[in-house]
Amino acid sequence: MKYILFKLSIVFVFLIQFTAFSQKEISRTVISQKELNENNLTIKTLQTNNYSQKMKNIGILLFNNFVTLDVFGPVEIFGRLKDLYHIEFYSLEGGVITSTQNVKILTEKLSEKDQFDIFLIPGGMGTRKEVDHPQMISTISEIASLSTHVLTVCTGSALLAKTGQINGLSATSNKRSFDWVLSQGSKVNWVKKARWAVDGKYYTSSGVSAGMDMTLGFIRDLHGIDLARKIAYEIEYTWQENKEVDEFYLQDLKQN
Secondary structure, eight states: OHHHHHHHHHHHHHHHHHHHHHHHHHHHHHHHHHHHHHHOHHHHHTTGGGOOSSOEEEEEEOOTTOOHHHHHHHHHHHTTOTTTEEEEEEESSOEEEEOTTOOEEEEEEOOTTOOOSEEEEOOSTHHHHHTTOHHHHHHHHHHHHHSSEEEEOTTHHHHHHHHTTTTTSEEOOOGGGHHHHHTTOTTSEEOTTOSEEEETTEEEEOSTTHHHHHHHHHHHHHHOHHHHHHHHHHTTOOOOOOTTOOHHHHHHHHHO
């Protein structure tokens, strides 16, 4: 009898130790997973919204007298996700393109057959000339129709509107140039108070820095708000998360 009790006591002690060990290992696994989620958000983003793990290509259209921040605000944000996005600069003829701020960028030649996961069109005074450039508008139209997403900053939406691609869709643009932009697309549902607008695959934003708000909104839509906020924090940028409200539009109202 004593022998049986001795054996049972050994088994009991073993079970207690095994249970404690298992709980400790489970706890370690949970902690490790938590740390992974907090410190490596890009792993989570690859699985969000069934977005493929394949590297996404971003084609950025440039033309003389584009606005530098229209381009490099979004580039800074997408560039934080080097494992997800590859960025290239294009122009109608290729070669060196100069911004209004006299920044020179070497570009690849654009073809109507090109298609991108993301096609980005900036704004600037150069858009006033390019809206009357038939080949430019035709090329934008073809590429926009083939690309998965199309993003515009500032008066870049005027170029997109001129193609007819966003007729009947909601869009916005720079409030200081709003009347001129409207004249390029009378069939577009222009939303003046929006910081940026989303309609299907088309994202259009207000003036200059609004391109950064839109890009963070795009990241949120595809990869989740945690990653968008993480990037905004890293670049020390106060993100306007509500696309419906453009503070500069409201300021204009107060002045009238």
